[in-house]
Amino acid sequence: MIQMKNVMMKYDNGVVAMKDLNLEVDPGEFVYVIGPSGAGKSTFIKMLYHELTPSEGDIVINNYDFKTMKPSEVPYMRRLIGIVFQDFKLLPRLTVYENVAYAMQVIETPDKDIRPRVLEVLKLVGLEQKLRRFPSELSGGEQQRVSIARAIVNKPKVVIADEPTGNLDPETAEGIMSILERVHDNGTTIIMATHNQQMVDEHTHRVLEIAGGRLVRDEKEGSYDSEA
Amino acid sequence: MKPNVFKRHLKDSWKSLRRNGWMSVAAVSAVTVTLLLVGIFMALLMNVSRISTQVENDVRVRVYVDRGTKKAEETKLEKQIKALPNVKTVKYRSAKTELDTIVGSYGSQWKMFSGDKNPLNNVFLVDTKDPKATIKVAKQAQKLKHVSEASYGGSTAKKLFKTVDTIQRWGIGFTILLLFVAVFLISNTIRITILSRADEIGVMRLVGATNSYIRWPFLLEGAWTGLLGSLIPMLVVDIGYGLVYANAGLTTAANGYSLFPTMPFLFWLDVALAAIGIIIGALGSVVSMRRFLKI
Incomplete structure (x- = not known):
């Protein structure tokens, strides 16, 4: 599903944010990416959706080899991925319904197929009553649920979540986590960067720990803190 | 592009124009002011040129x-x-x-x-x-x-020919300059509205929108801005020219010279203003958003 080979990321200012990164993620896995602030988690996540291009090494996602991929193929590669951000990144001028439908319109889905699917995912995240609200009229947790609905509406193979519970209280965070678990149960690969120790310890999955730009731990059914 | 996708872009661009509120008003106003100048000047220049030619033909x-x-x-x-x-x-x-x-x-x-x-x-x-x-x-x-x-007519005719030449040359130069200012002013205003929506363009890219898919609604929104901005100038120029023609028409006719009759002159002038507005608005949008479309 995802392969990273000898990936190194060096910014223009000379800072090396990531080096010697080698890993594979199988289809249907749930992977946490943990580590202190500035460790390189965001760089890792951004490289996955091609917002950043590695300086060296190669990334392959579902047959899209980033090294040989043409710029015009990038949007199509991104359609395999659903992205959830800490700050939600919803379009403020669109309603809840439109924000989710937009992701389907972009890939030129016929109109008749859009409405039932959008209603289905909004029901899944528990927002079927707030279709016509604008993001500014929603709580943080609700906005994050819209963001998840948008990420999964096209049935992506991978959902990448960058600190999705970072701005939320524990109870709301738990709600978001249970939605992601449900998406995972449907067979979607989840890669989630997080600081939330309780979450990682309670919902055990594979843990990748990044520190100083290196992968320092890769543990199946791991916990937030290293056992060693 | 599929017709239903174009229809969707058209609908979205109109919706976005409404939801952008004051930003849209600012962009439309900039177009209005510029096209008003362009419209008045075009009507003036074309008539000066017409009368000059009539005078010239009298020699x-x-x-x-x-x-x-x-x-x-x-x-x-x-x-x-x-x-x-x-x-x-x-x-x-x-x-x-x-x-x-x-x-x-x-x-x-x-x-x-x-x-x-x-x-x-x-x-x-x-x-x-x-x-x-x-x-x-x-x-x-x-x-x-x-x-x-x-x-x-000796030196008088020579002077007349020179004056007509100068008027036409400067007139064309000034119109080009005015259009250039219009492009600059309109695309700058649109650039500000797009700058305020850089995040939006970022999100579009991340959900897998192709560059052309992102560009279309902005291009159409620019075109709407241009079209809406040309409405008041059309109205002002139509009414203003109608009044000038009614009053000055008789005086000039007595001298054997004539302004362009209101029809079809005003029709073509309106078409030109709308076309300039739409083209400049659309181009301004496309040019302004280019930098946001890097993969």
């Missing part, structure tokens, strides 16, 4: 025939003048007709010069195909036999 060569020239020689001279290059028409006016015109214009006291006392010459009035050829034709006519003098 003709007067070939005075030597007194005492016989009829047959005059006929021969007329043929010779007609044969000169660039000559369009040749009209004969006898000394008597010339005097009658003077009597008609300046009063009956000029009647004392009637009959044998008439000091005027018979004249050939020569119109040229190109007003600029007037001087050349006059010079060539001067050389013909039995020609006492061939005049073309």
Whole structure:
């Protein structure tokens, strides 16, 4: 599903944010990416959706080899991925319904197929009553649920979540986590960067720990803190 | 692009224009002010150019025939003048007709010069195909036999030709400059509205939108902005020109000159304003958003 080979990321200012990164993620896995602030988690996540291009090494996602991929193929590669951000990144001028439908319109889905699917995912995240609200009229947790609905509406193979519970209280965070678990149960690969120790310890999955730009731990059914 | 996708873009662009509120109002206002200037100036320039051409066409060569020239020689001279290059028409006016015109214009006291006392010459009035050829034709006519003098208004005509040339050249230059300012002003305003939506474009890219898919609604929104911005200028220019035409029309007609009649002139001017607005609005959007579309 995802392969990273000898990936190194060096910014223009000379800072090396990531080096010697080698890993594979199988289809249907749930992977946490943990580590202190500035460790390189965001760089890792951004490289996955091609917002950043590695300086060296190669990334392959579902047959899209980033090294040989043409710029015009990038949007199509991104359609395999659903992205959830800490700050939600919803379009403020669109309603809840439109924000989710937009992701389907972009890939030129016929109109008749859009409405039932959008209603289905909004029901899944528990927002079927707030279709016509604008993001500014929603709580943080609700906005994050819209963001998840948008990420999964096209049935992506991978959902990448960058600190999705970072701005939320524990109870709301738990709600978001249970939605992601449900998406995972449907067979979607989840890669989630997080600081939330309780979450990682309670919902055990594979843990990748990044520190100083290196992968320092890769543990199946791991916990937030290293056992060693 | 599929027709339903284009329809969706059209709908979305209109919706986005409404939801952008004051930002859209600012962009439309910028277009309005600029197109108002362009519209007024275009109407002015085209009419100045039209009247200049009319004045220019009025300049003709007067070939005075030597007194005492016989009829047959005059006929021969007329043929010779007609044969000169660039000559369009040749009209004969006898000394008597010339005097009658003077009597008609300046009063009956000029009647004392009637009959044998008439000091005027018979004249050939020569119109040229190109007003600029007037001087050349006059010079060539001067050389013909039995020609006492061939005049073309001398330095006055030269000055007129120069003035008309200057007006047209500066007019075109100024219009181009004004259009350039319009492009700059409109695309800058649109750039500000797009800058405020950089995040939005970022999100579009992340959900897998292709560059052309992202570009379309912005392009159409720019076109709407241009079209809406051209409405007030159209209205002002139509009403304003209608009033000017009604009032100045008579004065100019009395002098033998005329402004462009309101129809179809205003129709084409409106079409031009709308087209300029739409094209500049759409181009301004596309150019402004280019930097956000890097993969």
